[in-house]
Amino acid sequence: MGNVIHHVELAGLATRRQFIRGSSVSLGGVALASLMGDAKALSHIAPKAKRVIYLFMHGGPSQLDLLDHKPGLKKLHGRELPPTVRGDQRLTGMTSGQKTLPVTSSLFNFTQHGQSGAWVSELLPHTAKMADELCIIRSMHTEAINHDPAVTYLQTGHQQPGRPSFGAWLSYGLGCESQDLPAFVVMVSRGSAARPADPLYARLWGSGFLPSSHQGVALRSSGDPVLYLSNPTGIDRATRRDQLDVIAALNRKQLALQHDPEIATRISQYEMAFRMQSSVPELTAMNDESAATLDAYGPQSRQPGTFAANCLLARRMAERGVRFIQLYHRGWDQHYNLPSDIRLQCGDIDQPSAALIRDLKQRGMLEETLVIWGGEFGRTTYSQGKLEPTNHGRDHHGRCFTMWLAGGGIKPGIQFGETDDFCFNVVRDPVHVHDLNATLLHQLGIDHTKLTYRFQGRDYRLTDVHGEVVKGLLA
Template sequence: MNPIDDYVRSETRRRFFRRGGNAVGSAGLMSLLARDGLIPQARAGDAGKGAAHVPPIPTHFAPKAKRVVYLHMVGGPSQMDLYDYKPAMADWYDKDLPQSIRQGQRLTTMTSGQARFPIAPSKYKFAQHGRSGMWVSEMLPYTAKMVDDLCFIRSMHTEAINHEPAISYIQTGNQITGRPCLGSWVSYGLGSLNDDLPTFVVLVARPSNTEQIQAISGRLWSSGYLPGEHAGVSFRSAGDPILFINNPPGVPPEIRRNTLDGLRALNEMNYRQVGDPETHTRIEQYELAFRMQASVPELTNTAGEPESTYRLYGEDARKPGSFANSILLTRRMLERGVRFVQIYHNNWDHHGNLGGRMPSQCKDVDQPCWGFIQDLKQRGMLDDTLVIWGGEFGRTIYSQGGLSKDNYGRDHHPRCFTMWMAGGGSKPGAIYGETDEFSYNIIKDPVHIRDFHATVLQLLGYDHERFTHRYQGLDQKLTGVEPARVIKELLA
């Protein structure tokens, strides 16, 4: 961004109409530029009132994805129990992890004091599936059926070793909280597709097992140094979907409208005196909240969904707050023009009782994810919707605490973990990256979080080096200042 961009973004309505004499010429110029392919054009079928909107930040090349769904498994799923099959570990049961493999890696305080690091092979059966031959655990039978729709990355890695910095890192590109998350960057770049719904929505799904819930907070979906309008809007699973969206008893819409008009006038007076662009953000948020009083109840009312929907997503989709219900609402949001949906599913932090908790975790997400992908395909939406699944890091092959074949735990492991993408220009049936026989170190094609972010931005039409926002004298980027690369093998 530059000072001119900042000026335009803070422009008042009065100033806009004062300059309106140039409006016809500007519209003609934009039409010619769009015709010549120099700015993005709206496509037929784009949802919502914002269908004619062009991205606030022009894309650098033609985007493959125009919407994103990010399914974050909070706590760090165990890659060797789900996707990173290591049959050789059966012969290593209860033997110590060799120092040649650990290589002096920094450990969390939860296992750094252990006298031994006994290897705990996965107790679950694996089989190869699809044309790609991807190995998938028996706990994910529905996911196994769609491996050829998915793009697997088995060599993700990070420097963060504890949850708060690790989640912040993979969501915002920095271990220190306060930066914009990926959803805010997408909102900032591509803008809205619907004037009556938020551009960026957050859902916190309730797991069926709540044995070890990891704390998450609104800092993860804040807009950071981007304008406040790009922060995620959190929908609740009980009561009003959004706090205070409905008028109090005895307050009709007419009175609320008059109240907002009065507030707008006061805010405009404040802006003329102070000139803070966030004043306009506040005005727009009030107006959006007023429009959402009509749009959100219709969105969240799934009573009209046919029985075939619940056969696809599973019966849990009838339960408000469940992962299945959240991802069904996500499909309804995408249809109505929501640009970015983030779902957090908790309880993947398996320091103990992995055998007792992992099956319920997988059951929560397995069929709903499959049903969601199939639903998008049937509706012709998968090609331009990017779906991301994964956690903030992986788990250790050695057991935390005691070891038995029926019950063991795994500590945090940042050196390697598995994620997958689907649709939105990602390469279906791809399997990228390899780890050693202990699922401990990457031996081929490492993918850092920065590389992953650069690749996602590429799919959205942005060069991560040029997609910036001016803040504190610097051109800030999602990928930060360290080198990052687009993983072209992940692109269709």
């Protein structure tokens, strides 16, 4: 089996025990210690990164309006997309009935930036200034063409629901560096564009068949940051402590009888919630942040629940040992009004994203923090609906899209991969969803083929049975 992070599922009571098979490491052997905050990182290789901040642009940002410059499309603007370029690419229900698929060039100007000479859209002026810190991957591709399967695929390694999320896998494999905050935290913000809110399901940060202690904890933008964290009226902290001690004693007796990992999870979650009653208010208050820092993240950094405020919170969580920090920013599904709406979306995310990288670097944290930016797919080179001079939309496109990485031992200041002149197909150095996840795990010290969990008689992993580490992305 090799040095596999491996779990053998429990079925029934104490008659079936977790065990170590071959030279694998059984989670059963470390489960309770891990859940109680005494986890040891189970690494296969020397890690370059300790933590992840994942800036997820939900809806699919248009790569050819932001980071994949295609000046030749201006000469082809309005012409029909050649069938030889489209090939056998599936179309969504939004454009499959269109009689024509007119090529639509970007309305926005691109210029080169930094020593790397990266072409970046005028919509991202702050990001452009950080070009030499970025690894821009222009050759991402996925089989999924609709939102829920595509997001689920990128986050869990499978298009169908039910698998553990990336953050849950990382919590399971590496545990948490913090005693007072969860290993995996999620924050959601909504874009400034007045668009319907695409659904985001909690299973996207769920633990699937992993123990539920590894699921993401969602922070709210108003009221208590975490539901049910505050004590009820009339219950002080000492009384709460006494209650938890009694409940923990009962749960430990049940754990000794049944050997059920979920009981250990319940014990740990009660204890974590108690510690979070102090740690979360301190985290979210941000009274110790200077005016200069708040200004660097932009005017919205003072408004709880915005992408800017969440980026600053992400840095604070990284400082406090949170392993995986997921920020979802909704509003990128621009089937119509793309020119106006993408400006608003970029106004939300451009300055905070750049400030986060700069802030991490100034604090000496970027080398050990892997920052990821991107969505579940890109957008089509052809217009959805009628092509108008200054207004159009773009449909979903999974055959090529763009993401960027920074920090965490990723090679900075490069543009990796290439798409064709129509920004429709990858022509050099393709990076599949599974390849990306394999590479990210590698930087965190994990061989993606060895991080497994046995469920229903089969060993599962984040990358399913696919994926290769993309060596060209590594510093």
